[in-house]
Amino acid sequence: MIENRSLVIIGSGPAGLAAAVRARKSGIDDVLLLEREDQLGGILKQCIHTGFGVKIFKEELTGPEFASRYIRKVKELGIDYRLDTMVISMDEGKNITAVNPRDGLVVYKAECVILAMGCRERARGALRIPGTNPSGIFTAGTAQKFVNIEGMKPGKTALILGSGDIGLIMARRLALEGMKVKAVCEIMPYPGGLERNIIQCLEDFDIPLRLSHTVVRIHGGHRLEGVTIARVDELLKPVPGTEEYVKCDMLLLSVGLIPENELSREAGIIIDPVTGGAIVNQNLETSVEGIFACGNVLHVHDLVDYVAIEAERAAKSAVEKIKGKGKDPKKRIQITAGNGIRYTVPQIIDYYDENEKIKIYFRSSDKLDESRVTVTCKGKNIYTKKYKRLIPAEMEYIKITASDIKGRKVIIEAEKR
Amino acid sequence: MKKQYDIAIIGAGVVGALIARRLSFYDVSICLLERHIDAAMGASGANSGIVHAGYDAEPGSLKARFNILGTGMMPGLCRQMGVPYKNTGSLVVAFDEDDEARIDDLYKNGIAENIEGLEIISGEKAREMEPALNPGITKALFASTAGVVSPYKLNIAAVENAVANGVDFIRETNVEGINGARGGFIIQTSRGNINAGTIINCAGIYADDIAAMAGDGFFHLTPRKGEYLLMDRSEGGLVERVIFQPPSDKGKGVLVMTTVDGNLLIGPDANVADSKEDIETHADSLDYVYRTALRSCGGLKLGKVITSFAGLRATPDTGDFIIGESIKVPGFFNAAGIESPGLSSAPAIAEHMAGLISESLGGLVEKKEYSKGKGNHDFFRDMTLEEKEKAIRENPDYGQVVCRCENVTKAEIIESIKGPAGARTVDGVKRRTRAGMGRCQGGFCLPAVIDILAGELGISKEDVMKGDPGSYIFAGRTRE
Known part of the structure; x- marks a missing residue:
C-alpha cells in the first residue's frame, strides 16, 4: 500500500x-x-x-x-x-x-x-568490560522501564556505572523502591549529569559518587555476584593496586546515549x-x-x-x-568546533538574510571555569561571551548575526579567561 | 520422559545434535541429554562459525578427513535445515618470508588431501579481492571452499529436527555416573536413572570425565579459551572472505571475518582456561585480539564493538579427534576432543557415527517417514517487501517488530518458543531469532521478550531466566 x-x-x-x-x-x-x-x-x-x-x-x-x-x-x-x-x-x-x-x-x-x-543506550559490550556474562547487567533505561512501568525489581543491590542523568535518577529510584545502591562510579574526574541531579539523587540519599573510577571485572556465573572497580589515571586507564571488590547483584550502565x-x-x-x-x-x-x-x-x-x-x-x-x-541560500558557512568545543548544532549556516539571528548550541569538551567563548571568521573575532563555568554535561548556546559572517567558515572556541 | 532408550547421546552441542538428527532417521529410541537448559550453550555457541577448507590438519588425521568431508556436506545440510550458510572462501595472509613458508606448507597439505580451489596468490591480488587488507601482506593462500555458518543455529536446527523425528531432548540433566555394560547401561543423572543400550559421548569439554565414568578414561581434555570481539553490522562487509593469519602451535591465529549474520568478528586468542567453566573475558586478551587483527586490516574500529565473548576448545592429549567405540567398554562410543575444525567436521562425524552405531546394533532400519529439516526458512528481516506484506496479512504478529536492531517480529519470537525443542530463556530466544543480538544488545527488546516468554511458557516474569537456572532477571516486584 x-x-x-x-x-x-x-x-x-x-x-x-x-x-x-x-x-x-x-x-x-x-x-x-x-x-x-x-x-x-x-x-x-x-x-x-x-x-x-x-x-x-x-x-x-x-x-x-x-x-x-x-x-x-x-x-x-x-x-x-x-x-x-x-x-x-x-x-x-x-x-x-x-x-x-x-x-x-x-x-x-x-x-x-x-x-x-x-x-x-550504550551497552556493556561497547565498553568491553571484561569478566563473566551473568544476568543482572542492565542499561539504566531498561532498568527504569522495569521498575517504573512493569513494577519489577531488577535486583537487590546495585552498582551504577556512569553518572549520566539516567544513572543518577535510577540511583534515587532504586533507593526509593527499597533496593540498595552501593555507589555510582564515573570514569571521568567530573560528573556526567546535571548538578541538580547529583544533589537530589545522590547526596540526599547518601549514595557515594566515585569519580575517576570504573568497573574492570564482572563476577558471577548465572547471576551477577559482584564487580571489581578501580581508580583510573589521567588517560582513563585503571591503576593497578586500586582494585576493590563490590558485592552486588545488579550493574546498571549509564555510560552514554x-x-x-x-x-x-x-x-x-x-x-x-x-x-x-x-x-x-x-x-x-x-x-x-x-x-x-x-x-x-x-x-x-x-x-x-x-x-x-x-x-x-x-x-x-x-x-x-x-x-x-x-529559499535558496546566498552562501553556505561551515562552523568548526575549535579548541575547547566538543561539537556545535547546527554545523552549517545557510546565509539567507543578513538580519537573521542564528542560535548555535554547543558543548565544551572539558570542564572550564571562568571561561570565554569566541567566534572568529577570517581571523577576526565576531562574538565573545563570558561564562562562569562550562561543563560538557550542560549544553549552552550563543546567538550570532548573519551579517557578521563575512567568510565561509567560522570557528568557535572556548578557553579560560 | 521414558527411562529406557536404545541410544543415549550425552551432550547437545553441534556434534551430539547432528548425531541425534542422523540417528533419528532410523527406527530406534533415542534420548539427547543436556546439562544446560538449552542446546548450543557450550563451545558450539561460542566459536568463529567457520567452515574450513581443510588444509590445516595433518594429512591422514581424523581432523583432516572429517573436515574435508564435513565441509562438502555443509551447504546441502544447511539447505535442508534452513540454516544460514555462505560459501565465502578464505585467505591466509603472509607478512614475511616465514609466513610465506607456512602458507606453502598449508598449500601442500591441502594438495595432499586433494582439496580443490586452493591457490597461492600475491599480496596485490589479495588486496584486489579484499581491499581492506593491509599493504604489508606479501602473499596469501586462497581457499575457495571455505565458508561461514551460524554455529548455534546449525546446532539448534539439528536438535529441532531430531525432536521432530521423535528424539527425547532431555534438558537440565547432568550425567553423574555410568554403570552396566553394552545393551544395559545405567546412566545416573541429576534427574534419576536412564537405561540405554548404547551411549554416545558428545559431552564437549567434559567428554573425558564422561568417558572416565564409563570406565575408559584414556584421554584427557584441556580447556583452551579463545576470546572474541563482535562488531556492529555496519562494519560487516569490511571483508568478504575469512581472513586468517598463519597458524601457530596455539591455534589458527586471529581472524577477521563477516559472520553469516553480517557482523564483523575478530578473534580468537588461545590460552589455557582456569577451569571447564571459565568463559571470562580479559582486557589484555581482548586487546591482543584487536591489536593482532589490526595487522590484517587497519580499518577495524574498536568503537564499533557490540559485545565480546569467550569459548572453550576441548583440546585432547591424543592430538586428534577421538571418534569411535571404546575398546574397554563396548557399546560406549566417543565423539570427543572435537576442537577446531570441529564445526566443519560435525556433519561428517554424525554420518560416520550413524554408520558405526548401525553396524554395532546389527543394522538399523530407516523410518518410513521422517524429516531431514524444515527447509528454507526466511527471517522477516530477509524477506522482500511483498513477502513481508503477505506474512503480516497471514499473521499480524509479523507486523509487530520486537527487536528494533535486528528487525525480529513477535511472530518469530513466539515460533521460537513453541517450536520443537523451543526456547525457554531469553538467551534461547536470542540464539534462535537474533532478538537482542544487535547493536543495543537487548536494551529495547528485553522487556518484551520477557513478556512473551512468560506468556507462552505460562510462567511468571520472576521465573523467566537469561540462561540456566539461577540466571534470574527479576528479584521480585516493587508492589505486591
Whole structure:
C-alpha cells in the first residue's frame, strides 16, 4: 500500500510530539506521526520523576505529565498517528516503509520528513568490560522501564556505572523502591549529569559518587555476584593496586546515549561523527533536502524542554518547505568546533538574510571555569561571551548575526579567561 | 520422559545434535541429554562459525578427513535445515618470508588431501579481492571452499529436527555416573536413572570425565579459551572472505571475518582456561585480539564493538579427534576432543557415527517417514517487501517488530518458543531469532521478550531466566 503525506514524523517522544503539534497548528493537515511502541510519548512514559516543563510550561512536571500535555493537543487537533508501527526503511526520495499488525506494510511517500527517533543506550559490550556474562547487567533505561512501568525489581543491590542523568535518577529510584545502591562510579574526574541531579539523587540519599573510577571485572556465573572497580589515571586507564571488590547483584550502565540514526544513514544523510546525529543547518535540515532532525536523534540533550523547542524549530522549517516558502541560500558557512568545543548544532549556516539571528548550541569538551567563548571568521573575532563555568554535561548556546559572517567558515572556541 | 532408550547421546552441542538428527532417521529410541537448559550453550555457541577448507590438519588425521568431508556436506545440510550458510572462501595472509613458508606448507597439505580451489596468490591480488587488507601482506593462500555458518543455529536446527523425528531432548540433566555394560547401561543423572543400550559421548569439554565414568578414561581434555570481539553490522562487509593469519602451535591465529549474520568478528586468542567453566573475558586478551587483527586490516574500529565473548576448545592429549567405540567398554562410543575444525567436521562425524552405531546394533532400519529439516526458512528481516506484506496479512504478529536492531517480529519470537525443542530463556530466544543480538544488545527488546516468554511458557516474569537456572532477571516486584 502506498500513501502520500506532506509530513511524516518518525517517533512520538517529546521531539515528535512537539513537532507534530507545531506543524498541524501551522496548517499542515495531513501530518502523520509514526510510533513503534503501543503508546505515544517515547521515553517520557517511564520518566516519572519531576523536572520537565520548567522552560515551556513554567512548572515542574513529571515525564508522563509533560507528554500528556502534548498528547492531548495531538488528539484535539486530530493529528493522525500510528502506534506499534516500525519504520523498516527510508530512502533518499523520502519513501518510508513501515509495518504494523493492523495496516500491514505501508509505504509513505512524504514531501518532508522529521526525524525524531531519539537515542539508545550504550551497552556493556561497547565498553568491553571484561569478566563473566551473568544476568543482572542492565542499561539504566531498561532498568527504569522495569521498575517504573512493569513494577519489577531488577535486583537487590546495585552498582551504577556512569553518572549520566539516567544513572543518577535510577540511583534515587532504586533507593526509593527499597533496593540498595552501593555507589555510582564515573570514569571521568567530573560528573556526567546535571548538578541538580547529583544533589537530589545522590547526596540526599547518601549514595557515594566515585569519580575517576570504573568497573574492570564482572563476577558471577548465572547471576551477577559482584564487580571489581578501580581508580583510573589521567588517560582513563585503571591503576593497578586500586582494585576493590563490590558485592552486588545488579550493574546498571549509564555510560552514554547514541542517537538512533540507522534509518538516516540508509537514506544517505551525512552524520556528524561527534554528535552521532545528522549534520544540519540552522533550520535543522539534514544533507537530504526535506528531511529534518530534532531531539536526541540529532544530538543528546540534557533537558526535554530544549528537545521540544528544537522540534518546533524543525517543524517550522518543514512547514515553510511544504508551503513553498523555502529559499535558496546566498552562501553556505561551515562552523568548526575549535579548541575547547566538543561539537556545535547546527554545523552549517545557510546565509539567507543578513538580519537573521542564528542560535548555535554547543558543548565544551572539558570542564572550564571562568571561561570565554569566541567566534572568529577570517581571523577576526565576531562574538565573545563570558561564562562562569562550562561543563560538557550542560549544553549552552550563543546567538550570532548573519551579517557578521563575512567568510565561509567560522570557528568557535572556548578557553579560560 | 521414558527411562529406557536404545541410544543415549550425552551432550547437545553441534556434534551430539547432528548425531541425534542422523540417528533419528532410523527406527530406534533415542534420548539427547543436556546439562544446560538449552542446546548450543557450550563451545558450539561460542566459536568463529567457520567452515574450513581443510588444509590445516595433518594429512591422514581424523581432523583432516572429517573436515574435508564435513565441509562438502555443509551447504546441502544447511539447505535442508534452513540454516544460514555462505560459501565465502578464505585467505591466509603472509607478512614475511616465514609466513610465506607456512602458507606453502598449508598449500601442500591441502594438495595432499586433494582439496580443490586452493591457490597461492600475491599480496596485490589479495588486496584486489579484499581491499581492506593491509599493504604489508606479501602473499596469501586462497581457499575457495571455505565458508561461514551460524554455529548455534546449525546446532539448534539439528536438535529441532531430531525432536521432530521423535528424539527425547532431555534438558537440565547432568550425567553423574555410568554403570552396566553394552545393551544395559545405567546412566545416573541429576534427574534419576536412564537405561540405554548404547551411549554416545558428545559431552564437549567434559567428554573425558564422561568417558572416565564409563570406565575408559584414556584421554584427557584441556580447556583452551579463545576470546572474541563482535562488531556492529555496519562494519560487516569490511571483508568478504575469512581472513586468517598463519597458524601457530596455539591455534589458527586471529581472524577477521563477516559472520553469516553480517557482523564483523575478530578473534580468537588461545590460552589455557582456569577451569571447564571459565568463559571470562580479559582486557589484555581482548586487546591482543584487536591489536593482532589490526595487522590484517587497519580499518577495524574498536568503537564499533557490540559485545565480546569467550569459548572453550576441548583440546585432547591424543592430538586428534577421538571418534569411535571404546575398546574397554563396548557399546560406549566417543565423539570427543572435537576442537577446531570441529564445526566443519560435525556433519561428517554424525554420518560416520550413524554408520558405526548401525553396524554395532546389527543394522538399523530407516523410518518410513521422517524429516531431514524444515527447509528454507526466511527471517522477516530477509524477506522482500511483498513477502513481508503477505506474512503480516497471514499473521499480524509479523507486523509487530520486537527487536528494533535486528528487525525480529513477535511472530518469530513466539515460533521460537513453541517450536520443537523451543526456547525457554531469553538467551534461547536470542540464539534462535537474533532478538537482542544487535547493536543495543537487548536494551529495547528485553522487556518484551520477557513478556512473551512468560506468556507462552505460562510462567511468571520472576521465573523467566537469561540462561540456566539461577540466571534470574527479576528479584521480585516493587508492589505486591
